Amino acid sequence: MTATGSLLYLDGVSVSFDGFKALNNLSFLIGRNEMRAIIGPNGAGKTTMMDVITGKTRPDTGTLLFGEKLDLTRHDEAEIAGFGIGRKFQKPTVFESHTVEDNIALALKAPRGPFATLFHRREREESARIDALLELVRLDSRRDDLAGDLSHGQKQWLEIGMLLAQDPQLLLIDEPAAGMTDAETAATADLLRDISKSHSVVVVEHDMTFVRALDVKVTVLHEGSVLAEGSLDHVSSDQKVIDVYLGR
Numbered sequence: 237m238t239a240t241g242s243l244l245y246l247d248g249v250s251v252s253f254d255g256f257k258a259l260n261n262l263s264f265l266i267g268r269n270e271m272r273a274i275i276g277p278n279g280a281g282k283t284t285m286m287d288v289i290t291g292k293t294r295p296d297t298g299t300l301l302f303g304e305k306l307d308l309t310r311h312d313e314a315e316i317a318g319f320g321i322g323r324k325f326q327k328p329t330v331f332e333s334h335t336v337e338d339n340i341a342l343a344l345k346a347p348r349g350p351f352a353t354l355f356h357r358r359e360r361e362e363s364a365r366i367d368a369l370l371e372l373v374r375l376d377s378r379r380d381d382l383a384g385d386l387s388h389g390q391k392q393w394l395e396i397g398m399l400l401a402q403d404p405q406l407l408l409i410d411e412p413a414a415g416m417t418d419a420e421t422a423a424t425a426d427l428l429r430d431i432s433k434s435h436s437v438v439v440v441e442h443d444m445t446f447v448r449a450l451d452v453k454v455t456v457l458h459e460g461s462v463l464a465e466g467s468l469d470h471v472s473s474d475q476k477v478i479d480v481y482l483g484r
């Protein structure tokens with residue numbers, strides 16, 4: 237495996253907590269404008285993998301490259317966010333007492349990473365960008381409503397819009413479909429497919445209906461390493477995957 241053509245490259249990445257290997261020689265790569273689904277049983281290392289990519293946890297060993305050359309292990313969380321790696325945690329965190337539109341506007345103004353400034357004058361270019369983002373995340377008709385009044389699924393979309401406002405190249409998204417209605421789940425798969433036309437996206441998910449709707453290559457993690465990789469049909473017919481995950 238070489239890093240050529242990859243946006244994100246992990247090779248032989250290991251992380252131990254008190255002697256327990258949460259990641260064990262983990263290797264995979266994500267291409268530019270590729271969406272990848274990561275699945276695996278509880279404790280497989282999915283969260284630790286995202287912690288390592290975003291600089292929250294340092295790997296003990298291994299190579300971690302962004303854009304083929306940039307060594308992420310030499311940078312901290314804020315710097316990595318600044319390079320264009322955005323992370324969405326499972327629980328939506330939006331500014332509930334601000335409107336949907338203002339949430340996007342605030343994210344546009346903020347430096348990447350933790351938000352620093354709140355109010356600025358709105359410029360025309362910015363308005364066009366806000367319109368485009370609201371349309372993309374299916375919230376155009378809710379723009380003047382308070383974010384706190386959105387459904388759980390809509391809050392997830394708003395937060396995805398806020399992440400996109402920061403113009404990331406790679407989005408890491410943790411269980412977006414959890415707690416969503418079936419209709420929201422299907423709409424979220426459509427949304428992520430739209431986003432992946434111009435961004436790389438890594439989605440960690442347990443909901444197999446959602447993973448099927450994404451219709452992308454799947455990486456199965458188990459005990460901190462890649463157990464299987466390929467289409468959902470390919471990995472779901474793999475006896476190793478059935479034994480540790482899907483057959484349970």
Ligand SMILES: Nc1ncnc2c1ncn2[C@@H]1O[C@H](COP(=O)(O)OP(=O)(O)OP(=O)(O)O)[C@@H](O)[C@H]1O
Nearest residue numbers: 253254257258276277278279280281282283284285
């Ligand atoms: N800070 C830590 N200290 C000690 N052990 C940890 C720490 N973080 C994670 N672990 C352990 O590492 C293993 C991998 O955990 P991780 O959270 O990455 O798995 P996961 O695939 O995200 O699981 P889930 O699907 O339940 O979220 C688990 O056994 C977990 O208990």
